[in-house]
Amino acid sequence: MSFFKKLKEKITKQADTVTEKFKRGLEKTRNSFSEKVNDLIARYRKVDEEFFEELEEILISADVGVATVMELIDELKMEVKRRNIQDPQQMYSVISEKLVDIYRGGDEQPTALNIQPNGLTVILFVGVNGVGKTTTIGKLAYKLKNEGKTVMLAAGDTFRAGAIEQLEVWGERVGVEVIKQSAGSDPAAVMYDAIQAAKARNIDVLLCDTAGRLQNKVNLMKELEKVKRVIEREIPGAPHEVLLVLDATTGQNAMSQAKTFKEVTNVTGIVLTKLDGTAKGGIVLAIRNELNIPVKLVGLGEKMDDLEEFNPEQYVYGLFASFVEREESM
Template identity: 50%
Template sequence: MLKKFTKLQQGLSKTRTGLVKGIGRILKSSSRIDENTLDEIEELLILSDVGLDTTEHLIERLREKYKDGIIDNEEEVFNLFKAILAEELNSSVSANDPENVINTKPHVISVIGVNGTGKTTSIGKLAGRYQQKNYNVLLAAADTFRAAATEQLSIWGERVRSDIIKTSPGGDPAAVAFDAVNAAKARHKDILIIDTAGRLHTKSNLMQELQKIHRVLDKAMPGAPHEILLVIDANTGQNGLAQARTFMQAVGVTGIILTKLDGTAKGGIVFSIQKQLKVPVKYIGIGEKPDDLQRFDPGEFVEALFQ
C-alpha cells in the first residue's frame, strides 16, 4: 500500500508542482482569502483543465464555507479545499475493486477511446497486472484499422506473457471479438481484454462499429463485455467530457483509465467527468513500463496532490 502510494506520488509529482504548489504559494502569500485569492485559485484550476463550470462550482463551495466563518487560517483553507476535491471525486466512485469482482469466466473487458490516448499500452499494462495476480489473460487485437496496431499489441503480449487473438489487417473487428470469446472459453482464460481501434466519438459510423462489436460480444457470451474502460489522455481539454459522454451513450462506460499523467498535464477534466457523468476513474497511467498503471484512488489522488 505504502509502496503503491509512493509510486503514485512520483507519477503525480509534476501535477502537484503545478496545481498544489501554486495553491500553496497563494495561500501562504496572503493570510486571508480575498477575491484576488479566489481568482488565482480559479486560474490554477482552469489551467489544470478542471473546466470553467466545475471550477466555478468548486470555488463557490469554498466561498460559502469561507462566508460561514469556518476558515480563519490558510492551513484550514488548504484542508477544506482538499476535502472538497476528494468529496467531488468520491461521490461518484463505487467502492468495488474491479480486480476483485471477477465472477464470470472469461471476464471480458473492452477498452475504447479516441485515437492516440494510449489504449494499446494501457491494455499491455493491465494484462501484466492481471497476470501478476495469477489470472490467465487473453488479448484480442480488434484494432484492425490502424497500421501495425496488431503488432504493437503482440509485442505487449510477449512482454506480459499473454496469448493474443488476431486477424489480418482490415479484417472485421467484431469477428475478432467473437473468435476471442470462444478462444477464451476453450482455453479456460480468466480474463479477455479487447483492444479496439481508436475512433473519434463524432464519427457515427465508427461508433456504430463499436456498438456492433459489443453486440457480437454479448451474443458470444451473454453479459459480455463485463467491463468497458474508456481511455482518456490527461492532456485532453474540455473535449474529454464530450468524449466520455458520447462513448457512454453509445456503449456505456464502466470506468476510465486516465493516461499520461507523468507529463505536466494535470488531468483536471476528471473532476468534470465525475461530476457530470458519474463514471469513476479506475486506473491512471504514469509511464511506459509494464508496471506504470496504478489503481486510481480518489483519497490518495487528492492526498498526493496536496503533499
C-alpha cells in the first residue's frame, strides 16, 4: 500500500469537514508548491543531483526554511539510495513521508492542547499586535464551548487602545464572560481577578490575552514574567499552555518573532493564523524543526469555526490533495 493510501485511510477516520478545511485552507500553498513539484517530476527521467537542487529551491521558496530544507534533502537522498528509487514519480510519497516525520519528531500527539481533566486550565496567549491574537482567543473560546467546556476570557492586554473592547465583542459573540479592568491597569492584577472569578464559577478553561508590544523586550519580559508568576502562585503548574500567535502570511518574519518570544517566555505551542492566505505554508515545518515548538492550532479561514487543531497528516494531504485524488482514480 502506498503512503498516500495509508494517509487517506488515516485521515478518513477523522471528520471529513476537517479534511476539507485543510484542503481548502491550503489551496494557495498547494497551487504554488504542488505545481512546482509536479513540473519538476514531469521534467526529469531520473532522480539525480540536479533534481534535488531544483527541489531544494522549491522548498526554500515555500518558506520551509534553509536549515530544515538542507536536513530534508539529506534525508531524501538517503531514502532514495536505500530504496534504490529511480522513477521521480515515486518521490511524491517519499517527500510526504519525510514531511510528516519532520513535523512529528517522534511525538505521536505533538498538537494536542494540554487541557486539564480536572480543575481549571489556564492558557496564556502571546504575540505581536496585528497577528490575530484576540480573534484566535475568541475562536478558541467558541471551539472549546462547542466541545462542552465552560470558558472565561481575561483581558490582559491593557496597553493597546481598543484591545479590551475587542475582546468584549468576542465574549458577547461566543457567550462567555470577560474579566477586565480599565485601560493601563496592571495585567497581572487582571489575571489575579480572572483566576479568582474562574475558580468561583468552576470554569474549565481560562483564556488570557496579553499585550503584543515587542519594541522593548525587557519590559515585555518583565510583564510576562509577572503575569506568569501570579498565575502559577494561584494555580500551581499553570499556565498549562503558552501559545504564541503568528501570522502565516508574514513568512520568515514569523520565524524571527517566534525566536524572540521563545527567548522571553516558555512558549509551548504556536497558533498560525491566516494559513489560508499564504502560498508559503512551509513555515509550519521550519518552526517545528528549527525551534522545536509544535504548531498546535491553525486558522484556515475567517469563520468562527475555522480554527483547527493542527494535524500533520491533514496538512500533507492538503498539500498533495490533487496527487492523492489522481492516484486513487488510477
